[in-house]
Amino acid sequence: xxxxxxxxxxxxxxxxxxxxxxxxxxxxxxxxxxxxxxxxxxxxxxxxxxxxxxxxxxxxxxxxxxxxxxxxxxxxxxxxxxxxxxxxxxxxxxxxxxxxxxxxxxxxxxxxxxxxxxxxxxxxxxxxxxxxxxxxxxxxxxxxxxxxxxxxxxxxxxxxxxxxxxxxxxxxxxxxxxxxxxxxxxxxxxxxxxxxxxxxxxxxxxxxxxxxxxxxxxxxxxxxxxxxxxxxxxxxxxxxxxxxxxxxxxxxxxxxxxxxxxxxxxxxxxxxxxxxxxxxxxxxxxxxxxxxxxxxxxxxxxxxxxxxxxxxxxxxxxxxxxxxxxxxxxxxxxxxxxxxxxxxxxxxxxxxxxxxxxxxxxxxxxxxxxxxxxxxxxxxxxxxxxxxxxxxxxxx
Amino acid sequence: xxxxxxxxxxxxxxxxxxxxxxxxxxxxxxxxxxxxxxxxxxxxxxxxxxxxxxxxxxxxxxxxxxxxxxxxxxxxxxxxxxxxxxxxxxxxxxxxxxxxxxxxxxxxxxxxxxxxxxxxxxxxxxxxxxxxxxxxxxxxxxxxxxxxxxxxxxxxxxxxxxxxxxxxxxxxxxxxxxxxxxxxxxxxxxxxxxxxxxxxxxxxxxxxxxxxxxxxxxxxxxxxxxxxxxxxxxxxxxxxxxxxxxxxxxxxxxxxxxxxxxxxxxxxxxxxxxxxxxx
Numbered sequence: 001x002x003x004x005x006x007x008x009x010x011x012x013x014x015x016x017x018x019x020x021x022x023x024x025x026x027x028x029x030x031x032x033x034x035x036x037x038x039x040x041x042x043x044x045x046x047x048x049x050x051x052x053x054x055x056x057x058x059x060x061x062x063x064x065x066x067x068x069x070x071x072x073x074x075x076x077x078x079x080x081x082x083x084x085x086x087x088x089x090x091x092x093x094x095x096x097x098x099x100x101x102x103x104x105x106x107x108x109x110x111x112x113x114x115x116x117x118x119x120x121x122x123x124x125x126x127x128x129x130x131x132x133x134x135x136x137x138x139x140x141x142x143x144x145x146x147x148x149x150x151x152x153x154x155x156x157x158x159x160x161x162x163x164x165x166x167x168x169x170x171x172x173x174x175x176x177x178x179x180x181x182x183x184x185x186x187x188x189x190x191x192x193x194x195x196x197x198x199x200x201x202x203x204x205x206x207x208x209x210x211x212x213x214x215x216x217x218x219x220x221x222x223x224x225x226x227x228x229x230x231x232x233x234x235x236x237x238x239x240x241x242x243x244x245x246x247x248x249x250x251x252x253x254x255x256x257x258x259x260x261x262x263x264x265x266x267x268x269x270x271x272x273x274x275x276x277x278x279x280x281x282x283x284x285x286x287x288x289x290x291x292x293x294x295x296x297x298x299x300x301x302x303x304x305x306x307x308x309x310x311x312x313x314x315x316x317x318x319x320x321x322x323x324x325x326x327x328x329x330x331x332x333x334x335x336x337x338x339x340x341x342x343x344x345x346x347x348x349x350x351x352x353x354x355x356x357x358x359x360x361x362x363x364x365x366x367x368x369x370x371x372x373x374x375x376x377x378x379x380x381x382x383x384x385x386x387x388x389x390x391x392x393x394x395x396x
Numbered sequence: 397x398x399x400x401x402x403x404x405x406x407x408x409x410x411x412x413x414x415x416x417x418x419x420x421x422x423x424x425x426x427x428x429x430x431x432x433x434x435x436x437x438x439x440x441x442x443x444x445x446x447x448x449x450x451x452x453x454x455x456x457x458x459x460x461x462x463x464x465x466x467x468x469x470x471x472x473x474x475x476x477x478x479x480x481x482x483x484x485x486x487x488x489x490x491x492x493x494x495x496x497x498x499x500x501x502x503x504x505x506x507x508x509x510x511x512x513x514x515x516x517x518x519x520x521x522x523x524x525x526x527x528x529x530x531x532x533x534x535x536x537x538x539x540x541x542x543x544x545x546x547x548x549x550x551x552x553x554x555x556x557x558x559x560x561x562x563x564x565x566x567x568x569x570x571x572x573x574x575x576x577x578x579x580x581x582x583x584x585x586x587x588x589x590x591x592x593x594x595x596x597x598x599x600x601x602x603x604x605x606x607x608x609x610x611x612x613x614x615x616x617x618x619x620x621x622x623x624x625x626x627x628x629x630x631x632x633x634x635x636x637x638x639x640x641x642x643x644x645x646x647x648x649x650x651x652x653x654x655x656x657x658x659x660x661x662x663x664x665x666x667x668x669x670x671x672x673x674x675x
Contacts, residue, residue, distance in 0.1 A: 300429070300455065301455065302432065302433070302455060302456050302457050302460075304457035304458060305408070305456070305457055305458055305461060308408065308458050309409075312409070321432070321457070322432045323432065323433075323456070323457035323460075323498075329432075329564065329565060330432070340623040340642070340643055341429060341432070341622055341623035341643050342429050342623060342643055344623075345429070345432045377414070377415075378411065378414050378453060378454055378455075378461065379453060379454070379455045380425075380434055380435070380436040380453035380454070380455055381429055381434070381455055
């Protein structure tokens with residue numbers, strides 16, 4: 001018995017995706033750029049995949065560029081927007097971005113750009129007044145993630161992009177965690193750049209896509225051949241791209257399940273843990289949140305120890321504790337939300353997918369409470385240390 | 397995933413000597429909730445200064461728990477003189493090694509043991525770390541960094557962070573840490589700092605202003621980083637009365653925070669006569 005609940009880190013390759021890829025690892029190995037029949041067949045498969053992704057996002061296939069991952073897409077979008085407007089030297093982003101954006105912003109800061117990092121409140125929500133007043137005459141780009149990978153909190157992207165449009169500022173969103181979990185319609189969502197990653201939606205690792213709206217400035221990040229109409233050099237990862245196309249079709253198909261059955265499983269897990277374990281809190285807004293994500297923090301114990309003990313029972317999750325990353329400080333997202341260190345070090349993230357079952361939730365509800373009791377018995381910190389009564393009755 | 401040795405995994409999943417010795421002869425404490433790891437070490441010591449029992453409570457990751465467990469196994473049966481020679485390297489070796497990023501867990505074991513022995517020998521608390529505070533995030537001094545560099549033959553900033561945590565927070569001190577490493581590697585002593593100008597005697601109002609400024613601009617932001625806070629209650633002559641707030645409340649190391657960080661910093665920046673009391 002095992003339970004994979006780390007889908008915001010990566011997902012299993014869907015069986016249908018695997019089936020679609022296998023021929024490309026055999027006889028159908030052509031290079032899409034080649035002029036012969038084998039190449040032509042590959043090129044056709046690639047364009048079919050592009051159409052599937054465009055259909056899933058409701059945009060034009062020409063607005064889709066294949067990339068190697070979400071990080072490449074984010075880097076390319078930011079690079080494009082800034083290189084195209086060298087006279088503008090200000091960026092608006094947030095404190096809770098993925099490093100694929102945060103580290104690029106820091107890189108441009110070192111090169112002399114001014115960067116406004118929007119704060120979040122304890123629920124992970126933005127202060128829209130702070131956002132509205134952040135614009136300057138030289139603002140080149142707004143880059144805000146669609147949904148947070150740790151807390152699952154969904155940003156008001158529609159409203160934020162509309163505000164940026166009023167200021168005539170380009171808007172990029174890292175939608176790596178949102179695609180496949182909430183519906184996205186690029187005909188009505190006024191973003192200029194949107195990024196997705198294959199391995200978060202049951203395609204293989206090493207493939208992603210960047211949406212660039214028609215007429216939005218673009219500067220190639222990878223210089224090379226004429227692939228992707230000269231917008232991204234390098235021979236395409238055809239198996240990955242074909243897999244991504246199928247994964248996008250499945251993601252659209254599964255979106256109702258994500259928002260009903262998966263959400264219900266997530267809620268049952270969360271309620272069960274909160275009821276069974278004292279001194280536990282849920283991080284992030286309870287409503288404006290991805291249906292699959294639960295970030296829960298347990299006081300007085302440390303995340304890595306919990307993860308490794310869960311691993312003994314075949315349960316895979318992740319943690320925002322310092323020790324899991326090799327860093328000495330816990331997750332920048334939890335810290336930006338003002339989650340106290342006492343909780344942040346003991347945080348766990350469970351992220352579900354459409355392939356999870358009720359049995360997975362039962363397994364966590366059975367195994368995690370005694371693990372926490374055991375670690376708390378080992379801990380020098382107790383409720384009593386804060387003048388409260390320590391009550392914990394789990395058997396172990 | 398970290399590559400933990402079988403020995404680390406064994407001590408993590410089945411730790412030895414977990415718990416409290418109710419009538420312990422010495423208790424060593426190090427770390428804090430906000431720092432992410434903490435160890436409380438209990439020792440039972442016989443009349444001939446031999447450790448007859450050792451137990452621990454640890455808040456931390458797998459390597460922190462394993463380091464604590466193997467430490468208790470190592471020191472049982474040792475005299476205090478023998479135990480005082482147990483180093484972090486001994487702890488790491490007994491575990492078959494630790495990932496380099498986790499070496500500070502073995503250092504925590506060594507420091508808890510030193511703290512317990514010191515207390516048993518009549519010293520109430522660890523003396524304030526000597527030297528300048530280099531890493532404000534984790535309160536690490538140049539003397540502690542030099543010791544770690546020399547004892548463990550460290551040559552890089554990353555190694556110093558792995559062993560001492562210094563430089564693992566805001567990164568402002570990276571330059572100074574690299575200077576210290578260079579000083580030790582090249583054998584060139586740091587240039588002596590110019591003698592600070594002796595401050596004029598402070599009036600009560602000036603003292604109040606200075607204390608408030610240092611608390612607001614330096615001490616509170618540093619504590620805030622760990623989820624803690626501090627409130628200035630009163631100033632009575634050279635006595636500064638404060639109250640710790642947030643994560644500092646209930647932290648077993650709050651006494652050290654007051655003496656080793658708050659008082660020390662006020663002595664350095666306001667007046668050497670200042671003492672800090674908790675109101």
